[in-house]
Amino acid sequence: MFRIGAVILAGGQARRMGGGDKTLLTLGDQPMLAAVIKVLDVPAVAISANGDPARFARFGLPVLPDGMFAGEGPLAGVLAGLNWAASVGMTALLTVPGDTPFLPEGLAKRLVPAPRCAASGGRRHHLVSLWPVACRKHLSQILSVPGRRDVASFAALIGMRYIDFPVRSPDPFANVNTPDDLAQARSILGGLYNTPPGID
Template identity: 40%
Template structure:
């Protein structure tokens, strides 16, 4: 299947969701934690930038540090860290594209064709409001492509007290996209031990390649 054209990529904006409290990281801003010499969010940015027309970073702390990575930064309209959907809503409000690709800041190994595969599935299913990655075992609801026209529904869901990403995706009819050929690409770094383990693997990878 051919890659997306430049015009198709322009139809997609992406948002890296880095607006959480970082509880599992002792309150540290997860997206700014170093991984192989760069902030973790920088790895996600590098993965997504070639796939879309524009990348935003959703951040509620350290906005200048995130802006220094080379993306526009948007903060939640809702106060007190209301979860990833608050960041998605803020990004939908200013993305300027009919489609929004969402990704967490703690998934630095995302597929290089994430946007393409989600886009083609969503374009083929005009009734669906979103397409989400499925690794063969489970859906990754924060790795999804959303139609901007569903923003009003998201605002209503948030206003009603809803905060669950999966619940809202089901509400707008989400279709799963098969990524069972690369499940490790959706690996999340949830705590300090996982961050150290991934850093060790990335640092060792060049030596394995050259051996």
């Protein structure tokens, strides 16, 4: 039986957005991060981010820094999440980027059993994955020595499997990386809110 926790990866530097925490930018009347939290169907959720954790205090969730692996990219956030998940008795960890506001509901259940990753339209979304907590020692060893740091390579090492999600609009795995992406996401969200009942 899988006991699943989730970590939202919110540690990117948002260079294409002009810096700052893009997960705290608003979509409608709420931060983008709130939209991500809302769809997570697991009992325990944390945020992976460096810097002052107080900026996320409104969400009431643990904030996990990268610690000794700060600067090593998203795998450092995955490891921080795996270590946290182990500490709260979870056996699997769902990771999702904090800039994907249209994630599908029921994501964790769709990805069981771990290791399993979402794919759509011929693309693999390696940061939308269910990781076995047991892989954390292997990941720590990899980050402790010079070498590749890309998520896809580590996924291959642990035998990641892939499940295809249907392509739809809005793209459930679209990232908000630029001001244009943000404007488009806000436009999509406004359209969803303004759709008459019974039409989708």
